[in-house]
Amino acid sequence: xxxxxxxxxxxxxxxxxxxxxxxxxxxxxxxxxxxxxxxxxxxxxxxxxxxxxxxxxxxxxxxxxxxxxxxxxxxxxxxxxxxxxxxxxxxxxxxxxxxxxxxxxxxxxxxxxxxxxxxxxxxxxxxxxxxxxxxxxxxxxxxxxxxxxxxxxxxxxxxxxxxxxxxxxxxxxxxxxxxxxxxxxxxxxxxxxxxxxxxxxxxxxxxxxxxxxxxxxxxxxxxxxxxxxxxxxxxxxxxxxxxxxxxxxxxxxxxxxxxxxxxxxxxxxxxxxxxxxxxxxxxxxxxxxxxxxxxxxxxxxxxxxxxxxxxxxxxxxxxxxxxxxxxxxxxxxxxxxxxxxxxxxxxxxxxxxxxxxxxxxxxxx
Amino acid sequence: xxxxxxxxxxxxxxxxxxxxxxxxxxxxxxxxxxxxxxxxxxxxxxxxxxxxxxxxxxxxxxxxxxxxxxxxxxxxxxxxxxxxxxxxxxxxxxxxxxxxxxxxxxxxxxxxxxxxxxxxxxxxxxxxxxxxxxxxxxxxxxxxxxxxxxxxxxxxxxxxxxxxxxxxxxxxxxxxxxxxxxxxxxxxxxxxxxxxxxxxxxxxxxxxxxxxxxxxxxxxxxxxxxxxxxxxxxxxxxxxxxxxxxxxxxxxxxxxxxxxxxxxxxxxxxxxxxxxxxxxxxxxxxxxxxx
Amino acid sequence: xxxxxxxxxxxxxxxxxxxxxxxxxxxxxxxxxxxxxxxxxxxxxxxxxxxxxxxxxxxxxxxxxxxxxxxxxxxxxxxxxxxxxxxxxxxxxxxxxxxxxxxxxxxxxxxxxxxxxxxxxxxxxxxxxxxxxxxxxxxxxxxxxxxxxxxxxxxxxxxxxxxxxxxxxxxxxxxxxxxxxxxxxxxxxxxxxxxxxxxxxxxxxxxxxxxxxxxxxxxxxxxxxxxxxxxxxxxxxxxxxxxxxxxxxxxxxxxxxxxxxxxxxxxxxxxxxxxxxxxxxxx
Numbered sequence: 001x002x003x004x005x006x007x008x009x010x011x012x013x014x015x016x017x018x019x020x021x022x023x024x025x026x027x028x029x030x031x032x033x034x035x036x037x038x039x040x041x042x043x044x045x046x047x048x049x050x051x052x053x054x055x056x057x058x059x060x061x062x063x064x065x066x067x068x069x070x071x072x073x074x075x076x077x078x079x080x081x082x083x084x085x086x087x088x089x090x091x092x093x094x095x096x097x098x099x100x101x102x103x104x105x106x107x108x109x110x111x112x113x114x115x116x117x118x119x120x121x122x123x124x125x126x127x128x129x130x131x132x133x134x135x136x137x138x139x140x141x142x143x144x145x146x147x148x149x150x151x152x153x154x155x156x157x158x159x160x161x162x163x164x165x166x167x168x169x170x171x172x173x174x175x176x177x178x179x180x181x182x183x184x185x186x187x188x189x190x191x192x193x194x195x196x197x198x199x200x201x202x203x204x205x206x207x208x209x210x211x212x213x214x215x216x217x218x219x220x221x222x223x224x225x226x227x228x229x230x231x232x233x234x235x236x237x238x239x240x241x242x243x244x245x246x247x248x249x250x251x252x253x254x255x256x257x258x259x260x261x262x263x264x265x266x267x268x269x270x271x272x273x274x275x276x277x278x279x280x281x282x283x284x285x286x287x288x289x290x291x292x293x294x295x296x297x298x299x300x301x302x303x304x305x306x307x308x309x310x311x312x313x314x315x316x317x318x319x320x321x322x323x324x325x326x327x328x329x330x331x332x333x334x335x336x337x338x339x340x341x342x343x344x345x346x347x348x349x350x351x352x353x354x355x356x357x358x359x360x361x362x363x364x365x
Numbered sequence: 366x367x368x369x370x371x372x373x374x375x376x377x378x379x380x381x382x383x384x385x386x387x388x389x390x391x392x393x394x395x396x397x398x399x400x401x402x403x404x405x406x407x408x409x410x411x412x413x414x415x416x417x418x419x420x421x422x423x424x425x426x427x428x429x430x431x432x433x434x435x436x437x438x439x440x441x442x443x444x445x446x447x448x449x450x451x452x453x454x455x456x457x458x459x460x461x462x463x464x465x466x467x468x469x470x471x472x473x474x475x476x477x478x479x480x481x482x483x484x485x486x487x488x489x490x491x492x493x494x495x496x497x498x499x500x501x502x503x504x505x506x507x508x509x510x511x512x513x514x515x516x517x518x519x520x521x522x523x524x525x526x527x528x529x530x531x532x533x534x535x536x537x538x539x540x541x542x543x544x545x546x547x548x549x550x551x552x553x554x555x556x557x558x559x560x561x562x563x564x565x566x567x568x569x570x571x572x573x574x575x576x577x578x579x580x581x582x583x584x585x586x587x588x589x590x591x592x593x594x595x596x597x598x599x600x601x602x603x604x605x606x607x608x609x610x611x612x613x614x615x616x617x618x619x620x621x622x623x624x625x626x627x628x629x630x631x632x633x634x635x636x637x638x639x640x641x642x643x644x645x646x647x648x649x650x651x652x653x654x655x656x
Numbered sequence: 657x658x659x660x661x662x663x664x665x666x667x668x669x670x671x672x673x674x675x676x677x678x679x680x681x682x683x684x685x686x687x688x689x690x691x692x693x694x695x696x697x698x699x700x701x702x703x704x705x706x707x708x709x710x711x712x713x714x715x716x717x718x719x720x721x722x723x724x725x726x727x728x729x730x731x732x733x734x735x736x737x738x739x740x741x742x743x744x745x746x747x748x749x750x751x752x753x754x755x756x757x758x759x760x761x762x763x764x765x766x767x768x769x770x771x772x773x774x775x776x777x778x779x780x781x782x783x784x785x786x787x788x789x790x791x792x793x794x795x796x797x798x799x800x801x802x803x804x805x806x807x808x809x810x811x812x813x814x815x816x817x818x819x820x821x822x823x824x825x826x827x828x829x830x831x832x833x834x835x836x837x838x839x840x841x842x843x844x845x846x847x848x849x850x851x852x853x854x855x856x857x858x859x860x861x862x863x864x865x866x867x868x869x870x871x872x873x874x875x876x877x878x879x880x881x882x883x884x885x886x887x888x889x890x891x892x893x894x895x896x897x898x899x900x901x902x903x904x905x906x907x908x909x910x911x912x913x914x915x916x917x918x919x920x921x922x923x924x925x926x927x928x929x930x931x932x933x934x935x936x937x938x939x
Contacts, residue, residue, distance in 0.1 A: 053833050072372070074839035086834035090852040099848070100838035147838070376842040377756045381770060384753045384813070391810040392777050395788035402788065409787075463672040471925045472679050478921050478928075480871035482889045483910045487689045490903060495688065495708065529681070534932065541933045579937070590781055593873045596893065611783045611874075618787045619878065631784040639779055 001029050001064060002077075002154035002187040004050065008059035011045050011211075019045040021211045023059070027189070032181050034202035035191045037234070042211040043191045044159055050189060051080050051157050064154060074103075079153035083160040085144040087132040094128040097147050104151075114150040121183060122146050122176075138169045142176075149184055156181075158190045162197065174200060195235055199223070207231050224350075229359040232283050232352060238315055238327045240283045244356065247274045252282060252353070256320040259298045259348070272355075272362055280362075283352035286315065286329035292345035299343040300326055307336045318342055403628035409618070413625060420629035429605060430630060433613040436520060436606065441588035443524055448531045448584050449577070455532060456539030457565075470540070477533035485597025488526045489513065492598075516606040519599055523607055526594050531587065535580045542576030543569070578649030582642055589638055610634050686914075693718055693907040700903065718908035725898050726909050731891040732916065738801050738876070738887060739869045742808040743862050750813060750861060751854055754820020755846060759829070761821065771821065778814035786878050793879050803879050804887075808869050816861050819935060823857045856934075863924075863931035870917055888913040 004027040011020040020042040027033050035043035048054040050061060052073035061068050068076050079100075088096050094115060101111045119125045122142040132140055141161060148156060161177075162170045178201055181188050192198055198205050199219045207214040207222065207230070214234075215227040226232035232240050245254035247269050252259045259282075261269065274280060292299055302318035305325075309332070316328045316336050328344050336342065353362050403420055407413035424430050459470050476484070493511040500508030512522045546569060554564050592611040595601060601608040601616065608616070614634070618627030692700075694711040696718075722728065753774070760767035793803040827850060835845040876887045886894060892913055899906035921928060 051837060053836070073837045078837065080834070080837045082830055082834060084828075084830060086828075086830040088831070088834075088849055090855075099835075099840075103839040103844065151838075373842050377760060377767075380752045380756050384749055385770065385774075387806065387810055388774060388777065388813060391789065391792075391807055392780065392785065395785045395792055396780060398788035398792070399784055458671055458675055461671055462666050462668050463675060464667050464669075465672065465676070467926070469675050469679070470929065472682055474929060474932075475682055475918075475921065478867060478871075478917050479914055480873075480889050480892075480917070482871070482873050483892055483913055484685070486892065486906065486910055487685050490692070490907075491685065491688065534936065537929060537933050538936050541937050576937075583936070590783065593871075593889075596873065611781070614783045615786065615874070615878070619790060619881075624787055628787060631781075631787070635779075635781060635784045638781055642779070 003027060003029055003062070003064060004155060004187060004189070005062040006046075006050070006059065007062070009046065009049060009056060009061060010058040011042070011049060011054065012057045019211055020049070023213060025206065025213070025216060027187060030185050030187055032188045032190065032201060032203045034198040034205045035189065035208060036193065036195060036198040036205055037208035037214075038193060040210075041208040043193075043206075043208050046208075047157055047159055047189060047191045050155070051078055052076055077154040078157055079148035079151045079155075080157040080159065081144045081148050081161045083163060085132075085140045085161075087140055087143055087147075089132050092129050092131055093124060093135070093143050093146075096132070096143060097150050100147065100151050114152075115146075118146040118150045121149075121180065137165055138173065141165065141173060145177075145180065149180065149186075152184075153186055156184065156186045156188045158188065160192055161190075163192070163194070170194075170197075177201060195237070199235065207234060209234075225361070225364050226352065227361055227364055229281065229283075229354050229361075232354070232361070236285055238286045238329060240285045240352070241289075241326050242281050242283050242354075243324055243326075245280045245282050246277060247280060249275055252280065254282065254324075255322040256302070256324060257298065257300050259346070259351070262348070265353075268362060269353075272365070274355075274362075279356035281354040281356050283354060284346045285350060286327040287313075288347040288350040289326075289328040289330075289344045290347070291328075291330060291334060292343045294343055296343060296345050298348070299345055301341065301343050302326060304336045304338055304340045304342055306338070316342065318344070399628045399631060402625050403632055405625040407625035407628075408622040409624035416625070420626050421633070423626065424629055424633060429608070429617075430613065432605060433608045433610050436608060437589060437591070437610045440520060440524060440527070440591065440609065441585055444527050444531065444588040445581060445584045447524070447528050448535050448588075449580055451528065452532050452535035452539050452580070453577075455536045456543055459536065460540050460543045470537075474533045474537065476530045479530070481530060481593030482597045484530060485526060485594040488522070488529075489598050492522050513599055514603055516602075516604045519603060519607050523591075523594055523598055526598060527588060527591060530594075531584060535584060538576055538580055538583075539573070542573040546572045574649065578646070581649065582645050585641060585645065586638060589641070689907050689911055689914075692903055693911045695904050697902060697904055718904045719912060722905055722909035722912055725905070726891040726895050726912075727886070728891075728909075728912055731886045731888050734801060734885060735870060735887040735889075735916075738804050738808070739866055741801075741805045742812075742869050743865050745805065745809055746812060746816065746865050747858050747861055749809060750816040751820050751851060751858065752846070753813070754817045755824060755850055755854075757817060758821035758824025759832075771817075774817055775814050777810075778818075782811065782874055786874070790878055799879055799883055800885060801880070804876050807875055807879065808865075808872075811875075812865055812868065815935075816865070819861060820854065820857055823854060827853050859927060860931040860934045863928050864935040866920070867928075867932070888916070 004025075006023050006025045006027075009020060009023040010018070012018045023042075023046055025033075035046060037043050045054060049056050050063075052068070052071060056069050063076055063078070073080075088099065091099065097115050097118065098111055101114060106114075115128070119128060122145060124139075124142055124146055127135060127139060127143070132143070135143065141164075144161065158177075162173050165173060174197060177190075181201075190197075190201060199222075202219060204216060204218055205222055206216045209230050215222060215231045217225075217227075222231060222235050226235060229242065233242065243254050243257070245252045245257075247253075247261070250266070251261055269275070289300070294301075300318075300320065302320035302324075305317045305319055307317075308315040312332045314330050314332055314334050314336070316330060316334070318326050318328070320326060326344065328342075354360060355362055402413075404415060404417055405413045406416050406420075455473065459466065459473070463469070492513045497509050497511055500506070500510075513519050550568055550572070551564070554568050559567065590611050591609045592615070595607060595609050595612045599607040601612055610630070611634075614627045614631050617623040618631070621627075688708060691708060691711060694714050694716075696715070699709075699712060757767060757771045757774075761771045762768075789807065793799050793807075796803075798806065831849055831853070832842075832845050835849050840848065871889060872887075873889045873893070876885075876890050877893065880886075880890070892909060895909065896906075899909070
């Protein structure tokens, strides 16, 4: 069992800066967990605390039910893939992979067998006698992973392993990593700032910002039921449209739109006391807008600024009468001219409503 | 929660401590020892008495000591200037578009790798015999006596040898410096129509100032500490006219029963070197700012 | 990127020739020494021809005699022993200390203090340590090659530690982290990962140390005086009187003492020039 339990983990630097504030999570055996968030949100710091490369300022870390706060990295049965691969430049690929196994004093046959196996999985057989400087970025990436997996670790940690690769390679490696995880059956914690990687690879995702956890959930839930504005606008491309609004008792009213509230919705809004002019923010994803006509109810109207034709979809950017910017992701056959007047109709089932002050999604409270 | 750092720190300390012990034993301790002895009249053996600052006072009145400082300063000043001017020229030449660049650079560096002592012996023969022979053969009066036999001019002989050997190292440093000037800067200057002279003073020179300062500090320090060549060329003579400070400290301190006295000399010497180095750094620092 | 179109077409021949002629200043003393070393005393007439003329026959008797008189092979052995030991021990010690200080001075005031303390040793001229060290080494029975080696180790420590510590900037800390995660202790990480990565600096340090110690006169003179143990330079000094006025013998001995370094230089010339430039500029 390779469970990882983080209990009130926090990291404060000597100068007072709090990189991680109160991180709580239970990671199940063999889960693929992603830490995602913008630069400086604390995801790498948390990963490094799990690895043992940073001291834990407060809280307890348990791996496999053993408290590991003060344990050396080598005693935690973890392996790590670094962002810049950190391959030993003076050793061949084979020697790079042998290094941890030799330290663990494994018998030669075992070492050779593991390297063979890892090389096969990662396609490194022909590269074993080369030195890192003779390898391409993608190949170095795989060697770095090879060095990690030959140790059969309980927990596999990855710190933005794909961020130094070009887009196409990144796409290919993502699939490799997913495949690897199934083969390895190791608990994996993966740090990235790229939400596509996060959404495609993770069983569960931890969205972080400013050292705090915003939401821990499955990709699906993060997408459909974001807990707050940050998560809502972080997940999903193009970014969710956010517009200011107020509730007048029967409808949600913004500068450019008026949406009748359904009865269940009215109940929630009244319950939480939104009637007296407290501002709301409504969110509607670009993919949940469709083109309508003037006669439709609840429309968002505006003039087209730009139409991005991506083939399967067309992203249309409009500016409303009062200057708000709205994006709609429409089917690829939709055409639009600059300055054309457009009426967009939101799918009311996919409407998100946030408390403008707290940023929280009032429908998820 | 600090235990992990400690483990690494422990290893670090285990590495540093033996090195530090060695350092203290063979550097700091002797220095302090020397300082203490400088306040005594220790002869190098036997008993000795505390004499306080008398050694230091005597230093400024001892003719031989003063003469050695004079010689050493004269030597270092001329040496530094000569060496740096020559090396800069050499470096410019060796960095220019010439053929056999690496072979030539290799050859010109040879003087530096040869032992100062032996070079001194070789040049001693040269000054004592060869030059006079030539003087006699070609009827040049002033060459007919060995320069090393003249108390007034022997220092020039030593200077020639010192410069001969020192130019090599300084040239290498200047070459490195010249190579840091990017090619495009010269191209731009050519496009701007600058003559070679202007180009040197306005473009090259300012960009290599850090190297000039390094070289000045290094050459001065090395010339101030001259010892090997003195041993073999003149042994401090004739008439003690070429005794460098290091030489005197060695001669009288270890062989001449002036352990305590020369220790004081050594300390003054140390201070002189530090002060000169610091002053030099300050001056070139200001120059760098100005430009 | 500017194309080297003019590079090879504009060779400055004037300068080239001037420089080639200038090499006389380097070759002449050596030629003179060589020529004298091969002659016999009878050929040494008191004129230019006697001194600079080519010897009648290239006899090696002078060299054989010089080797005998100066105990050449033993002296060579001592020089080699001292220089090589200093280089080997030096690289081991300096790189370790440089590594530790390279990693710690930025973060810890205590280590920074240690660093500054060691660096300050650079300003202490040997003259000041000379006399007390003579006493100290005599007392500790180190008036021998070992004493000289230890002194060299300490004397060259400041400069080399500074070089190694500075070089650590080229080795990212992530190397140690990866090695830690792979299970290695700090000590093991150093020898298996860091030390091999310092190769260029090892070469520079080896060369600077070799040049410094091989020709050094003061230290062995002062520490081993009277013991009869000689290094190549000291032998020249001590046997001056044994040579008497037999310059041919003396010069043969001088030539012999210059040969090892010349051979080393010819073989490793490129590395030496690079190493020296490296060491001087970074130091």
